[in-house]
Amino acid sequence: MSDGSKYVPYEERTGAESIVYFTRDLSPAGIQKVYEKVNNGITGKVAIKLHTGEQGGPNIVPPSWVKELMDMEESLKNATIVETNTFYDGDRYTTESHRKTLAINGWNFAPVDIMDEEGTITLPVKNGKWFKEMSHGSHMLNYDSMFVLTHFKGHTMGGFGGSNKNIGIGCADGRIGKAWIHAKNGNDWGVVEEELMEKITESTKATIDHFGKNITYVNVMRNMSVSCDCEGVAAEPVVTPNVGILASTDILAVDQACIDLVYAMTEEEHRTLVERIETRHGHRQLSYMKELGMGNDRYKLIDVDNNDMEIDRKEAVKGLKPFVKMQPK
Numbered sequence: 497m498s499d500g501s502k503y504v505p506y507e508e509r510t511g512a513e514s515i516v517y518f519t520r521d522l523s524p525a526g527i528q529k530v531y532e533k534v535n536n537g538i539t540g541k542v543a544i545k546l547h548t549g550e551q552g553g554p555n556i557v558p559p560s561w562v563k564e565l566m567d568m569e570e571s572l573k574n575a576t577i578v579e580t581n582t583f584y585d586g587d588r589y590t591t592e593s594h595r596k597t598l599a600i601n602g603w604n605f606a607p608v609d610i611m612d613e614e615g616t617i618t619l620p621v622k623n624g625k626w627f628k629e630m631s632h633g634s635h636m637l638n639y640d641s642m643f644v645l646t647h648f649k650g651h652t653m654g655g656f657g658g659s660n661k662n663i664g665i666g667c668a669d670g671r672i673g674k675a676w677i678h679a680k681n682g683n684d685w686g687v688v689e690e691e692l693m694e695k696i697t698e699s700t701k702a703t704i705d706h707f708g709k710n711i712t713y714v715n716v717m718r719n720m721s722v723s724c725d726c727e728g729v730a731a732e733p734v735v736t737p738n739v740g741i742l743a744s745t746d747i748l749a750v751d752q753a754c755i756d757l758v759y760a761m762t763e764e765e766h767r768t769l770v771e772r773i774e775t776r777h778g779h780r781q782l783s784y785m786k787e788l789g790m791g792n793d794r795y796k797l798i799d800v801d802n803n804d805m806e807i808d809r810k811e812a813v814k815g816l817k818p819f820v821k822m823q824p825k
Contacts, residue, residue: 655778
């Protein structure tokens with residue numbers, strides 16, 4: 497097993513390469529630009545899995561951006577935003593409080609399906625070490641495809657929250673699936689470090705195996721606190737610069753590329769986020785995805801702002817501006 501506290505440099509990795517698209521355009525148009533590169537499998541009844549946030553949380557992908565994206569993008573015009581209730585007792589613990597929070601945060605422009613509102617289903621975890629199945633909201637079976645739109649940031653327990661965390665925790669139902677991932681020996685939050693990363697990843701595998709080719713991933717590297725959006729207004733202040741938006745049909749490649757861009761920043765720019773990732777052993781999310789055959793940790797980074805030229809990671813984060821809170825347009 498690889499050490500989840502250690503970053504593996506690109507040149508030390510082996511295996512095939514996937515494609516990851518990159519834009520510096522942090523806007524609804526920027527999301528659309530990279531989404532259209534990876535959306536071939538998004539057909540039929542579409543679920544958009546994103547983190548809608550605790551009440552007043554300052555760092556989520558702005559609802560106004562998602563509304564504009566859905567208005568502009570033909571394949572998303574009739575899509576449904578999907579979420580599940582939380583395991584912790586917060587603003588989204590019950591369906592009733594979750595609906596209130598959705599309204600407060602501005603997610604009232606499109607249907608939002610709380611997938612565990614009417615019970616649960618289990619999906620198989622193939623070749624899992626910890627699980628043979630994972631418990632999900634029963635409504636997941638209502639969708640033909642899933643667009644995973646993720647606010648990439650740090651995470652209190654996971655080290656970082658990318659696409660893997662978005663669906664590994666976010667599609668598990670609030671009472672059963674999330675308890676399987678987090679609880680141990682009578683402690684609701686007893687699972688940590690490598691074991692937590694592996695359990696999150698096995699939960700993700702159940703979802704991506706279910707959707708097959710009909711799932712795709714966009715990570716928004718903006719307002720990257722070391723805290724998750726589940727911390728709402730209590731999130732740690734953002735000190736990492738905004739970067740841009742990445743997209744791939746490979747979940748490992750897109751999360752790994754975001755991590756690589758963080759590590760390609762200057763020491764001053766990335767110190768706080770790197771410390772959070774490494775102390776929580778967050779790199780184990782990536783190495784375990786690779787072990788389970790969920791994608792590639794090598795990729796070509798394609799700069800859609802410059803005629804789809806391949807770009808290296810240092811160039812992608814060159815000249816970043818210090819973080820200034822962006823207001824939604």
